Amino acid sequence: MTGINPAKDKKKAKITPMNTPQTVSETLALKAENLSKTVTSPEGMLTILDQVSLQVSVGERIAITGPSGAGKSTLLGLLAGLDLPTTGKVWLGGNELTALDEDGRAALRANEVGFVFQSFHLIPSLTALENVMLPLELANHAQPRRTAMQALENVGLGERAGHYPRQLSGGEKQRVAIARAYVIQPTVLFADEPTGNLDQQTGESVIDILFRMNREYGTTLVLVSHDLGLAKRCDCIIQMDAGQILTTKVQHAD
C-alpha cells in the first residue's frame, strides 16, 4: 500500500496448518478453544455457536463460509473481542481476550484489530474522511488526516472524502468501512462479507487491497465470504453450519 507507513514492524507470514497442535506463541495470531454462545429467544435457549475451536497463524488468510444463520458473524465477533462467549476462550496473539474486562478488550482492539462489519457501522455524523481518521486519532497517530486520505484514495474514494454516510452508495460505504479497518494496520483484520455489496470489479479491487496488506505487512486475514474467488485466495477455508465447524480445508492459495 502506498503512502501508509507501517505503524509497527509486522512479522511476515508463517503459515502452519490449522490442525497442527501448538501452544499460544508468537507464531499464532489467534486461537479459540471450545467457543459456545447461547442466547435467550422467544423460543427458549438457543445455542448459536457450539464448541468451536480453531487456530490461525500470523499472516494466515482464512475464509469462513456457510449458509445464512450458520454463526459466521457470531464467531467473528467473539474472535475480535467484540462480544464474550458463554463458554470457551479466545487468545489474540499472547493475550487471552476472554480474561480481559471491557476496557482491556477495547484497548487491545484499538491497536491490534481491524473489523469490517456486515452492516458497515459508519458514524452518520462524520464524513467519510472523519470516519477513517477516527481509529488513527484514537491510536494517537501523527498524521491522521493525511493517512486517512491516502487510505480513502486506495479504495477509490478520494473524491468522496467530504461525503456523509447517507450521501454514499452501499458499495461506497463498504469501501469506507474497509479503509477505516485497515488504516491502523492491524495485526488481524476481520471482515464480514467485505465484497457482499460490491460489483465484481470493485469487489476485486477491495480483495486486492486486503491481500496486499497481508503480503506487505503480514496482516492476518479472517474473512467471512460467499465469494468463491476470495476463498480460493485463502490458505484455509472453514465451512460452518448450525453453529459448528463442519470442515477445515487447508489449501495452496493463489
Ligand SMILES: Nc1ncnc2c1ncn2[C@@H]1O[C@H](COP(=O)(O)OP(=O)(O)OP(=O)(O)O)[C@@H](O)[C@H]1O
Ligand atoms: N443476539 C441474538 N439473539 C438471538 N439470536 C441471535 C442473536 N445473534 C444471532 N442470533 C441467531 O444466531 C444465528 C447465527 O447468526 P449469525 O449472524 O452469526 O449468522 P451468519 O452465519 O453470520 O448469517 P448471515 O450469512 O445471514 O450473515 C442466527 O440464526 C441468528 O438469528
Ligand SMILES: [Mg+2]
Ligand atoms: Mg453474518
